[in-house]
Amino acid sequence: MAILDRVMLHLESVSKTYDTGDTALRNISLRIEKGQVVGLIGPSGAGKSTLIRCINRLVEPSQGQILLNNVDLVRLDNHQLRLQRRRIGMIFQEYALVERLTVMENVLSGRLGYLPFWRSYLRRFPKADIENAYRLLDRVGLLDQANKAARRNIRRYEATRRYCAGACAKS
Ligand SMILES: Nc1ncnc2c1ncn2[C@@H]1O[C@H](COP(=O)(O)OP(=O)(O)O)[C@@H](O)[C@H]1O
Ligand SMILES: [Mg+2]
Numbered sequence: 001m002a003i004l005d006r007v008m009l010h011l012e013s014v015s016k017t018y019d020t021g022d023t024a025l026r027n028i029s030l031r032i033e034k035g036q037v038v039g040l041i042g043p044s045g046a047g048k049s050t051l052i053r054c055i056n057r058l059v060e061p062s063q064g065q066i067l068l069n070n071v072d073l074v075r076l077d078n079h080q081l082r083l084q085r086r087r088i089g090m091i092f093q094e095y096a097l098v099e100r101l102t103v104m105e106n107v108l109s110g111r112l113g114y115l116p117f118w119r120s121y122l123r124r125f126p127k128a129d130i131e132n133a134y135r136l137l138d139r140v141g142l143l144d145q146a147n148k149a150a151r152r153n154i155r156r157y158e159a160t161r162r163y164c165a166g167a168c169a170k171s
Contacts, residue, residue, distance in 0.1 A: 006033040006034055007031045007032070007033055007034075007067075008032055008033060008034045008036075008068065008069060009030075009031070009032040009055070009066075009067070009068055010030075010031050010032075010065075010066075010067040011028055011029055011030050011031075011051075011055075011064065011065070011066055011067075012029050012064055012065040012066075012067070013027050013028070013029055013063065013064045013065070014027070014028045014029070014051070014054060014061050014063065014064030014065070014066060015027055015028070015061065015062050015063040015064055016047075016050050016054060016059060016060075016061050016062050016063075017062050024047040024050040025047050025050055025051055025054070025061070027064075028047075028051060028064070040052070052090075054066060055068075055073070055088065056073075056085055056088045056090060057073060057074070057081060061074055068084060068087070068088070071084060082113070085113075086113040086114065086165065089110075089162030089163065089165055090162065091155070091158050091159055091162055096158065097150045097154060097157055097158055097161070098150070099149060099150055099151055100149065101149070101150060102146065102147050102148060102149060102150065103137070103142060103145045103146050103147070103148055103149075103150045103157055104130075104133060104134075104137070104146040104147060105123070106150045106157055106161050107133045107136065107137060107157065107160050107161045107164050108123075108125050108129060108130065108133050108164065109161060110161045110162060110163075110164035110165035111125060111129045111164060111165060113165070114165075129164075132164065133164055134146065136160050136163060136164055137160060140156055140159070140160050142156060142157065142160065145157075
């Protein structure tokens with residue numbers, strides 16, 4: 001049982017056939033443990049993006065189970081899925097930063113899903129979130145950029161933003 005306790009993400013027989021009839025995934029099973037860093041490598045068209053998108057259900061799997069900390073993401077309704085998605089950071093190939101906002105505002109936006117409506121509407125972030133965001137920017141060497149518009153070093157900002165969504169939650 002000890003090994004199962006460590007499994008964070010467990011895919012069981014996941015398949016995906018698109019409406020076009022293209023089968024991108026056929027019976028994929030894998031386990032990833034907490035703290036593991038995993039790279040997914042394969043030629044173009046192998047199904048890497050489909051697999052990753054299935055994990056947060058940007059693509060709906062045709063079949064199979066996707067267990068994140070023992071919760072089957074495939075069976076969740078929209079509300080439950082939103083709650084689980086707050087725990088999944090995804091950095092898109094096309095970045096998802098708001099360029100007219102500052103670096104700090106972009107990083108804090110990783111926290112929006114955790115705030116009550118009035119706070120997110122007014123973008124009034126709790127002090128602890130702001131302190132954590134500063135700490136994270138410092139860690140990636142971007143502290144001096146906090147109040148600048150997020151046009152440069154886009155990938156690093158995006159990664160920090162995603163990390164903020166998870167890291168602030170744990171503190
Ligand atoms: N939205 C889609 N509709 C139909 N077929 C798709 C779609 N996205 C990907 N595919 C097909 O699924 C297969 C895997 O694609 P993809 O997951 O993008 O692979 P990779 O990321 O490894 O390049 C390919 O044959 C591709 O043409
Ligand atoms: Mg891809």
